[in-house]
Amino acid sequence: MADIPAIQRAAPVGVTIVEDAAQAHGAQWLGRSAGSLGRLGCFSMQQSKVLAAGEGGAVVTDDDALASVVQELRADSRRYTTAGSAAQDLELEESATVMGANFCLDEFSAALLCAQLNDLDAQHEVRNSNYALLHARLEDIPGVRLPRHHPDQTRLSIYELPIVFDPLPDGMTNGDVAAALSAELHTLFYPPREPLNRSRLLRPWTKPTLAPLAERFVAEHRDRVYPNAEYLVGHAVLTHHSTLLGSEQDVADLAEAVAKVVFSRS
Ligand SMILES: Cc1ncc(COP(=O)(O)O)c(C=O)c1O
Numbered sequence: 476m477a478d479i480p481a482i483q484r485a486a487p488v489g490v491t492i493v494e495d496a497a498q499a500h501g502a503q504w505l506g507r508s509a510g511s512l513g514r515l516g517c518f519s520m521q522q523s524k525v526l527a528a529g530e531g532g533a534v535v536t537d538d539d540a541l542a543s544v545v546q547e548l549r550a551d552s553r554r555y556t557t558a559g560s561a562a563q564d565l566e567l568e569e570s571a572t573v574m575g576a577n578f579c580l581d582e583f584s585a586a587l588l589c590a591q592l593n594d595l596d597a598q599h600e601v602r603n604s605n606y607a608l609l610h611a612r613l614e615d616i617p618g619v620r621l622p623r624h625h626p627d628q629t630r631l632s633i634y635e636l637p638i639v640f641d642p643l644p645d646g647m648t649n650g651d652v653a654a655a656l657s658a659e660l661h662t663l664f665y666p667p668r669e670p671l672n673r674s675r676l677l678r679p680w681t682k683p684t685l686a687p688l689a690e691r692f693v694a695e696h697r698d699r700v701y702p703n704a705e706y707l708v709g710h711a712v713l714t715h716h717s718t719l720l721g722s723e724q725d726v727a728d729l730a731e732a733v734a735k736v737v738f739s740r741s
Pocket of ligand 1: 495496497498518519520521532
């Protein structure tokens with residue numbers, strides 16, 4: 476989870492912080508939930524997330540004026556009606572202060588998400604307690620660690636679990652380690668994707684609305700280096716959060732598989 480209060484302190488006056496909490500449902504910073512620290516918070520409900528409906532998302536804010544704008548952006552310039560509505564009504568009014576598009580989540584997905592919300596806290600407890608267990612079990616394996624979280628993050632929401640190998644086992648890339656763990660455990664492990672600053676997916680200059688800013692964006696990022704991100708790309712192995720939803724025995728099996736890969740090369 477990002478240190479939003481630090482970003483807020485560093486931001487020039489008048490800059491609005493929009494919190495990308497896409498994969499952080501239920502995470503907390505000093506007891507405050509991810510998504511509630513910025514002026515707006517955004518969540519993803521894409522299939523891999525801890526709260527998933529295949530696709531979709533949500534934007535949250537406690538700013539009434541912004542909430543109205545976000546509603547209009549979501550529903551073709553309409554917002555929820557405050558008046559009662561008859562059966563089969565859209566329950567929307569044509570408030571039309573900004574031009575929106577249709578980003579509405581369908582009701583089947585919403586129903587799936589509401590049902591999962593009831594389980595989210597319990598799932599976090601299982602994942603977080605298994606994470607602590609895994610942390611303890613990996614301590615005896617040289618060169619293997621889980622990333623430490625900031626002490627102000629009072630609750631984790633684990634999305635893609637990274638296991639860091641420094642150094643990597645002799646003669647292996649992290650891709651090789653991921654393949655070996657996948658084979659041992661019949662669960663998918665994979666190396667991280669390229670970091671955002673050199674992601675081939677990030678092409679703002681091809682989008683008419685972003686093109687005017689793209690030149691500045693590219694110039695600002697051209698000479699920047701991100702050593703921590705680059706290090707993790709070459710030394711971490713990831714697995715989906717559901718890997719941590721199993722039993723204590725599953726965690727023991729995972730630690731044993733990591734030990735097998737490491738000790739087979741030392
Ligand atoms: C941090 C972060 N931001 C944004 C997104 C994009 O979410 P979506 O796929 O719902 O657009 C993701 C998805 O993985 C994410 O992890």
